[in-house]
Amino acid sequence: MDTTPPPLDRIDQAIIDVLRVDGRITFEKLSTLVHLTPRPCLERVRKLERRGVIRGYGAIIDLQKVAPGISLMVLVALSGQSERAAQKAFEATMQACPQVLECHLISGHFDYSMRLRCRDLEHYRVLSESWMNDDALHIDKLVAHPELAAVKCGIPPFGQ
Template sequence: MTTTSTTSTAGLDRIDLAIIEVLRHEGRISYQKLSERVHLTPRPCLERVRKLEQRGFIRGYSAVVDEQLIAPGMSLRVMVALSNQSGRAAQRAFETCMRECAQVTECHLVSGAFDYSLRMHCRDMNHYLQVTEQWLNDPALYIDKLVSHPELTSIKSAIGPPARPNPL
């Protein structure tokens, strides 16, 4: 099997990129339908998907869940700044705390005035205050500042990074 001349820096050709794009939005699509969408026969399509999984380009599959139906409450975006003298040990302690905190659904290291961007889901504002007060009172975390932005409604919600233009 030869690859096309449009190979990305990650070693993916246009068919691999097309497979990833379809699976990004339709993870439960059958291999038959996927192969038709990317213009391959089912067997080579299945082999490509397995290779993409083995190479780590596809890390898993998930369902888009309506969190408000499962666990009513409030979602917040929270920006966190650690103190200047916190050091790497405090950063590791903070990241461990975020991984273990059930209310934190996303945690990203960012650049700029803040160090981390979080997405949290809490029962209500009092619950949010209880969780963040514990963090602020933990000297090992070196939190200097928390700024929260409650989410009022979702206008557009994406799964994964923005879609690439269709390579086919």
């Protein structure tokens, strides 16, 4: 039996495009933009939520206005002999760390790409040293790239 979910159709993709830009839009306005009546539009959104296509709604926050500090992109390489338990320990530590905004398992010379927010470089230095000194994490290398300016933020429309 095939358990692959059905592909998204043109209307589902249009709904996603609109919600990516404006998650607070009313169903009345959304239904007009995707050329449906409100009830079927609401049913499609709920179906997309149940399928996990729409995982949640949120606000785009200007972190500099909330808490001045620095944003960093950090690449992480775990040691070659690190096993799955070490990977799980690393991931659990990153999930629990409030300074880690995003953490992605990647391919290539590094194992993870992370986005961090710290008060200043000294705060990052202390944090990264604590990770490097934690033998359970098996971190071989951390390479940090402080963000100088945001050139483009947000998510582009679906399919672009």
